[in-house]
Amino acid sequence: MLTAVLKFMADATAMCFSPHNNGLFLNYTSKCIQHILSSLNQLCHNKTQFEEEDKKNTIFCLKSSFTYAAKILNVTLPDSGESSITTSKAFTLANNLLDLIVSIESCLGSAYASRLVAAASPWLPDVVLALVSPSVLQQTDSGSEHSSASEQIKLNFPKWPLVVAKTMLLSAVNEDEGDHECSHPDKYSAFNKLLAMLIILLKKNRSIRDAIGDIFLVCSLVGLEQRDFKLALGLLQFVCSKLFNHDDRDWGDMMLSTLQEIYPKIERGRAEHTNDDELEKLTQAKNLIEPLWMYHRYESGKVNMTDD
Template identity: 40%
Template sequence: MAAANICSNLATETKCRSTLKDELTSKKLVSLFAAAKSGQAQASVCNIVSSVHPDAAGVLRQECIKLVGKCVGISDNKETQAQVRLVHKMMISCGWIDYMLEEFPKLLQKTANGCAEKCDTERTRDNMLSGKKRKVKHGVKVSVKSNRTSGKKTSFSDDYTVSVSIAWQLKDLLKHSDTCKAVMGLKSLESAVNALKVISEFNIMECMQCDYINNLHVVAYTSLSHRMSVKNHDLKNLEKTIEHVVNCIEKVYAASASRNKVTPCSIANMVKLSTSILNFIIDSSTLNRTRECEQRCLSFTRKYVGFIMLNLRQHSHGLLEFKEEDLKETFLCLKSSFTYAAKLLNLVLTSSSESSPPSHEAHNLANDLFDLIISVEEHLGSKYGSLVFSAAKLWLPDLILALRSLQIQKPLPSPSSLSSSSSAFGKTKFGFPSWLSILAKIEIFDLQESEPDDADDKLTLSSKFSTFRKIVETTVEHLRNNQSVLDAVGAFLLSGSMVGLKKKDYELLYGVLCFVCVKLMKHENAEWVDLKLMLESVRQLYPLIEAAVNEAESGDEKKLLESARSLVEPVWRCYIHEEMKGNMETDFCDC
C-alpha cells in the first residue's frame, strides 16, 4: 500500500511520469498488483496505470476484470465505490471498457439462472405440499442449460451478491456520458437487460420473504430499459417495462394484505422497490407516454400509498416493531416516494387540458396523499409529520389542482345529479378520504376548546395534527389567491359535507361546513357572489339540511344539524333564495 501511494504521488508529477512509465514493466506491475492485498491498494495501482499509461499495462486487464466482478457490499460502502470507480477509470483510459462490460451479462445471467432454479424448487415443493400442480406465470423464460458460466460452482447467495455489485456499477456507469455510451453500445446489452429482468421479478416477488433482497437490480433494469427506449425511440418497450414491474409489485401488495406475519425488513424492501419503480416512472416521462400508461401509473401509485398506510397502522398498533434506525432509513424512501407521487400528479396535470382532462385517478391520488400526511403524523408522531411536511409543502399547489380536476371533468351539476353528491367519492378506491373526516373533527375540537363547557362527551383527537394544520393553513392561502380553483375545491369540500348528511355523520357535515364557511370563505365580505359551483352545492345542500332538522328529534344530532344550517343559511338567503324569489317575480310579471 505504501509503495502504491508513493507511485501515485509520483504519477501526479509530469516530469516523473515518463520515468515511471519506463520503470513499470510487466513483471513489476504484476508484482505490485499481487502485493496489493486490499481493495484500496489494488485501486491505487489502477490509478497509477490510468495516470502513467505504461506499455505493459495489458498484463493487468484480466486481474482488473476479476476485481470489478467480485467486489461485494458496494451499494452501502462509499470507500468501495470510490475504489471501483478508479478501476473503471483505468479501464477507460486503457481502452478496455468493452472487455469489462462483456463480463457483466455473463455474471448477471448466472444469477438469473439461480433465481429461476430457486423459483422452480419452491414451486415443486409447493406442489408436493398441496398435492396438485399449480401453474405459475413467469415474465421471462430463462434457459438454465444454455447459459451456464464455466468455472467452479458457487452458491446462489454468492452469485446474488456479485450481481448486486454489477447492478450498482451499471447504474453508476449510466450517469456519465462516455461510460453510458459504452454501456449502450454493448453487443450483449439485451442479454444483460433480460437477466436483470428475471432478477428484478425475483426480487419483487420474493421481497416479503427474503431479507437479503436488494433494489439495485430493479434500478439497473429500468434505467437500461429507459435508455434503450430513448435511443431507439421505442415507447412500446418502455411501457412494457412499466407494466412488467408494476404488475409484479401489485401482486405482492395484494398478497401482503392477507399475510399473517409481515416484518419490518420486508416492509423496508417493499418501500425501496416501490420507490425505485416510482422514480423510473418519473424519469420515463421524457418520452410521451400514452394516456393508458399514465392511468396505469396513477393506479399503481395509489395502491402503493394504500400499502404504506395499512402498514403504518400496523406499526402504531405494535404489529410491526421497527428499530429507530431502520425506521429512519425506510422513512427517507417514503419521503422520496411522496415527492415522486406528487411529481407524477404534476406531470399528469401539465399534460391535460379542458378537452383532455386528467382522469379521476389524479383527483383520488391527491386525496390519498393528503391521507398519507395524516397517517404519518398519526402513526409515527409529530417528528416524522414535520419531515413529510417539508416534502409536501413544495407540491401542495399540485395536490390542490388535482383536487380541483374533478370539476373540470363535468359540467355544472343539475339538481337531480347533485342529489348523488357522493359522486365526488364514488371512484375513490380506499373509501371516503380520511383527511376530510380529520379536518371536520379538528374544526369541532377547536370550537369545543374555545367554549367554557367541560362536558365529558367532548370530541377527542388521536393526535394534535400540528403538521396537518399547517397543510390546511397553507392550502387556504393558496385557494384564496385563485377564485376559480377556490370555487372547484370548495364545491368538492361541500360534496364531502353532503356525504356526512346522507350517512347521518353530522360531525362530518358540521365540521366541513365550519371550515368552508368560517375559515375558507367570509360571507360578510360578499366573497360568494361569483362562486357558481359552490353556490350550486349550497342550493342543493340547504334544503336537505332543513328537512333533516325538521325530522330530527331533540338531542346532539339536532343540535349539530341546526348549527350546520346556521352556517349555510346566510349564503342561502343572500345569494340563492333572493335569486329564486326574483325569478318567481319575473315569471309572475310575464304572466
C-alpha cells in the same frame, strides 16, 4: 422497493417515454400509495412499536415516495387535455397523497409528519390542481364530470376530510371552554400547517377556491347523507371560517350548486332528528350557512329549494 418503482415511473413520465400511458401510471402510483396506507394502518392497528432509527428510515422512504408520486402528477396533469380518465386518476392520487400525510401523523406522530409536510409543500399546487381537475373539465364539457368527482368521493371517501372536520370541532370546543392552554391538544398539527398553506394558495385564485370549496361541501353532503353530523358540521365550519370569512357571500357557482343540496337536507334532518345531539349539530350547521342561503335565494336568485 415501492420507492424505487415510483422513481422509475417518475423518470419515465418526465422524459415522455410513454405519454399515452399516463392514466396507467397514475393508477399504478395510486395503488402504491394505497399499499403504503394499508401497511401503515395495519401497523397502527397492531400498535407496533418503532425504534427511532426505524422511524427515521421510514419517513425518509415515505418522503421520497411522496415526491415521486407528486412529480408524476406534475408531469401528467398538463397532458391530460380533455381526458376524463386521466383527471379521474389524478383526483384519486391527490386524495391518496393527502391521506398519506394524515396517516403518517396518526401513526408516527406530528414531528415526523412535519418532515413530510416540508417535502410536500412545493408540490401542493400540483395536488390542488389534481383535486380540481375533474371540476375544471366539467366546466368545458357536458357537466357529467362534476358528478363523477362527487361519485368518486362517495364511493371511496378519503380520510383527510374526516381529520379536517375533527380538528375544526376540537378547535371550537377549545374556544368555547376559553382553553388558552389547550387541554385538547392538536393531534394533527402538521397536517393543519399544510391546510394553512392551502388556504393561502386558494385565496390567489377564485375559480380554484370554488372547486376546492365544492369538494369540502360534497364531503359535508356525504356526512349528512350518512347521518355523520360531526363530519358535516366540521367541514362547513372550515369552509365558512377558513376558506371564506363568515360574512363572505361570494361563493362560486359550483359551491352554490352543492349548497342547494345541503341546506334542504339540513332542514329535513332537523325535522327527523332522533336525539338532542343531532339536533344541536344540525342547528349549528344551519346557522352557519343560513345567511348565505337566504341571500342567494331571495336576493341574488342563484339557489332554490330543491326536492330529492
